[in-house]
Amino acid sequence: MMTQTTARTTAPQPLGLSRRPSPSEAMFDAFRAQDRPAFIGYMPYGFPDSETTHDALRTMVTHGVDAVEIGLPYTDPVMDGPVIQAASQVALDNGERMAGVFRAVETVANAGGVPLIMSYWNVVFHYGVERFAHDLANAGGAGIITPDLIPDEAGEWIEASQRHGLDRIFLVSPDSSDERLANAARNARGFIYAASRMGVTGERDTLSSSPEVLVERTRRAGARNVCVGIGVSTPEQARTVGRYADGVIVGSALVHTLLDDTGRAARDVREGLSALAAKVESLAEGVHNARR
Template identity: 65%
Template structure:
């Protein structure tokens, strides 16, 4: 029998890899952190900020502030010129980042910053940005920077074959979204293709702060777990410690974005960001006490 070795030409990075895929068996960083928190009966605090806001250099300090203030998992946003899922607060921040010269290649500095600070770094972005960067190239660079996984706001499992293959190759998590309108059949499809956690949208529509939350998130979490999801985290509209505590009673994690972004818009020195994040951390982490 003749032994043969398949080599990957680096020029093919960014395209679908040839066989054999060489999938990694390393554990999910996100699932590991969530499991640690579950042992303490504590929901995770997942905080979002866009990379490059207010500018690429200072945004690294913003991410450190999040971790120092109690955020367990950080969603690092990739600013996009057509953010269909984002509300006005995040749109304003992303526009500021783009004007300040944010580039997708720089996001890996933020990933390293979050990982070195002790939190789990995720990237949240629109698929067009990843596709044009190169799917395999992004997965490689992201993994090398210490990244855990990708939250794809506009990518569904049915159309995610290239990302599923690349993420398996580099041991990265895949976080897909569900909403109160998602059917049971699609919940099963999302749960079977997710690695890390399922992102349960508390309501239909774009991101943004809300004075009150709908009653649908708890039911959605129940349905998603029944569909096979190990971890379900809830976001969109959560803006106060009280809301975080309410959701933290039944969800594996609470995702906050607009309230944190708003605090930076109000105070670019990150003093208010530290105060807001610390208050949310207290509310979320103390939800079941």
């Protein structure tokens, strides 16, 4: 698990509800007015090192990513495929600390993107839920995506996020029941993350029709903004998903640009950032022109 301090503090935040509007919802509203989907990109914090992470985040926003998921590396990433696992292991080996993640959030915000954190719940829980919410809001973060936290078990996070005006993004899958979809839609803020299929993340040559059906079901369950991720890796796939989803999420295909041919170590930084910029531009064109 990511290295972190163990001391806990009580944040000087009143116990009322924040009036801060949802940054994610504002982004989707702006794109909806243009009949365009948003492009959401993922990059693990601390890969290949903290300095390069900031360069990569700025590169992503500058070349077409609208919102960035900053991943918190974790020792047991049950949903992550080999590309993200390899990148996360590099970050863990670097011994990055949680404070650096909030600086990464500031980097995305300063570059003009919407900063989100993607994290397994255990990392947030051990850092301190209230403390995490306070620090994320202070850094300008929009909210967090919690792949292993379901709304039924998210009471503490729901309360903390309401106090600090943070988005709560829950995952649904093609196997989710209508009841589960309605529960996620009722408790989410910002958007719902629709996993295109069951299983781990990773690049895929083809996508099935199940994501479109899932988006329709999730909207019928009450969700206003539904984004699709897991498996999207080419401009053609991004364009297809962008025709029906409010946002297209790409992770492994972006992280892959910073890995060498072995797939286990970082490539030359200059080459990697150049490849990342090119990949982002091609995907952004597919996403943003999906409905034209």
